[in-house]
Amino acid sequence: MITLTDIHVVFSPGTIRERKALNGLSLVIEEGEFLTVIGSNGAGKSTLLNTIAGEILPTSGTIMIDDDDVSQKESFARANSVARVFQDPLAGTCGDLTVAENMALATARGQSRGFKKALSKARRESIRAMLSALKLGLELRLDTPMAALSGGQRQAISLLMATLSPLKILLLDEHTSALDPKTAAFVMELSQQIIREHKLTALMVTHSLQQALDVGTRTVMLHEGRVIFDIRGEERAALTVKDLLSQFGKNVDDDRLLLQQG
């Protein structure tokens, strides 16, 4: 269970460029929930993700992962509980390293690294098995540098890598928005499959209101650094995009967001 209590994140405090990215945000994410997060640009969606992951440390407020107060822990210290898939396929993997090496990195996520051989025969075999489950032919390309793969392939592997070590929450940061529609659909389907199979707790940021309602178990809307709308269960199932839009219309006037719908 992830608990955020009264989180404030201020960029460049005390200067002209001071910006309150998160303004007293509180959120409780139960185990097994699949949250979709929407909001206009600047609402704080990416900041929320970065704060949970530890890339940004909050100015005030607390974050608890189960009973652990991780508010001021650096991202690598939280890596044994938090896994991320980034929007940019290049950002989530090491382009210079091979597919097998990236996967090996992921298997050791959160553990201390020692002088054991990183790619033992046994490990290679298990990586090969995992990749063949994706049915993308990647099990034949273990020694290909990651940079040679397509965006979709990299995101698929990123998703797989996220599940290789135990995790408390999976963060998906618009992870299909940089892909073409067909690949995006594939990766989204894969995401849902993986979350289902491993019974993961997940948080996904998306710009598509339709997707926000179709996917997951709960939807949360952010605006100016706080949660203004939170819906789940049957109420949510009955909600349509139009309803969401009218919710938006009250608070938001982001053309891009409105144009995307319908």
Added chain:
Amino acid sequence: MNVIQFTGALELGLIYSIVAMGIYLSFRTLQFPDLTVDGSFPLGAAICASCILYGMHPLTATLVAMLGGALSGFITALMATRLKMLNLLAGILTMIALYSINLRIMGRPNMALSGEKTIFNEFFSCFAIPSVSTLLLPLLIIVTIVGLIALLFLRTELGLGLRAAGSNAKMARAKGINDQRMIQLGLSVSNAYVALAGALFAQTQGFADVSMGTGTIVYALAAVILGEALLPTRTIKQALLACVLGAILYRFVISIALNSNEFGLQASDLNLVTAVIMVLAMQVPALKRHFKVMN
């Protein structure tokens, strides 16, 4: 070119290949341009020479020299990671400081070692090839050992973490790798290698001089880049071999330049001739591609 000049270039190339491997670790693997090497190369020589003259066994002296190099790399890394200093600047500051430190260690700018025990006459005397070279085989053995250690290290989980930190620090952090710690580790190992090369230089040439480090980063980079231009470097093994080849070839380039007196060139034209030959050598990949296309 005579045999002695050939083996001399080979020996020097082998010593500098260790520097190239160190630079490969910092510059290529960690993406950290580390200028400390201009200071850690003479540091290794100074520590080794002082220890040997003090009575220490040459092998111990060499290992102590490596520790000194590791420490200097660690300090640069601390400045860059904890004090958030620009990488280039951190290296420059350590390099400058090391100049004074080296003078302190030796007590003077130049320390002569000829006639003293070295690891070559103590340890490796059985590997001497009389009438060709007493140093070639021992150096080859040392470079092989050092290269293997680097290769095996980079294949461990720790080594993979290091490579990830250099390739994509954010992703590495997300995988639980403390990228600052990796930079500290990487620079320590890299400069330990460079200091080892300095210690070997002092023992083979018979003296340590405080000015022997100037330009080390330039030569090391030239060696690494030359090696990459001539050999494929997809795997780590290939990359390390390329370092060795590049360093040796660079010494041969200088040998050719030294021999070019007959063309009306003077001794003072050495640097220019070296540069011209290097430019030609860097064209080899383009030539290879051209001839491949032609067939």
Added chain:
Amino acid sequence: MKKNLKIILISVSLAACISFFLFNKTSDTAASSQPHLPLISLSQIIGHRSLDEERRGLLDALKSAGYIDGKTIKITYQNAQGNLATAAQIAKMQAGQSPDVMVGISTPSAQTLLSVATSHAIPLVFTAVTNPVDAKLVNDNVFGVSDALPLASQIAHMREFIPNLKTICVIYNAGELNSTHVVRALNIACEKENIVLIPAIAAKTSDVAAAAQSLAGRVDAIYVPNDNTAVSAMASIVQVASSAKLPLFASDMGSVENGALAARGYDRFQLGQKAGALVVRILRHEKIEKNIDNSHDLHVYVNEKTLKMLGMDLPKSLNKDVILIGTRK
């Protein structure tokens, strides 16, 4: 068309380099093409006025003894451009040519030659080395000229110009072995004479001006030893000295020509000639009693123009030995 031309050019140049590398033996065969011409190899650390003067003197001595390059002897010369690794390669290259005598001009060059000369039993002659014992250039087969200056006489010499000399500033590079020896000895000598010696250190030629300026107002005189760095930047020290109206004392003639007030030292050319004489004796298989020659004639050089600018007169005591020099353009 243009691309093809470029490819051809590069291929040909590379092929030329490689074949040169593999087959060049001209430097070896030159000596053996004629009925055994003796071969002398010279190795110098850097192109530099003092060192060049020594080399000229050496070649001159050889010529006077009947050894003419190309006719009765073959002389090769290499310059390491200040790089120690290159000097090491030069040593190997020259040793491979089996010279009859190897000559090292400057301490680092001589040191790189030492191991190859001993392992190949080639006599080694050094010059422009201040402290050969410290540099371990001591061996049965090693001979040379040491340019260590007696420091006590330096102070006396400066006193001739400035009777109540109290403080001296010495500019040098702490990274040059020769200089650190001189300054250490100078310190001891100054203490005896109750003179304060203030060091100004410059690690490279571009730092020299700043080093000189830092102490200009606080001293009675500036002294520059045989330091490669400081001597290379003599012009900037002269500028500082003349604007502060300070007497500037050097240790070599070249610096006086460049504007220093005076120097009591050796004639570099003569030192080179002495080294050359050693080479000649080795070639003639004559026995040499003293391996290291360190007793040389001291000359006093004074720059007339600087003397006038400082409003000083030539000290009476010096009149007979003085060599007056005008400023070189």
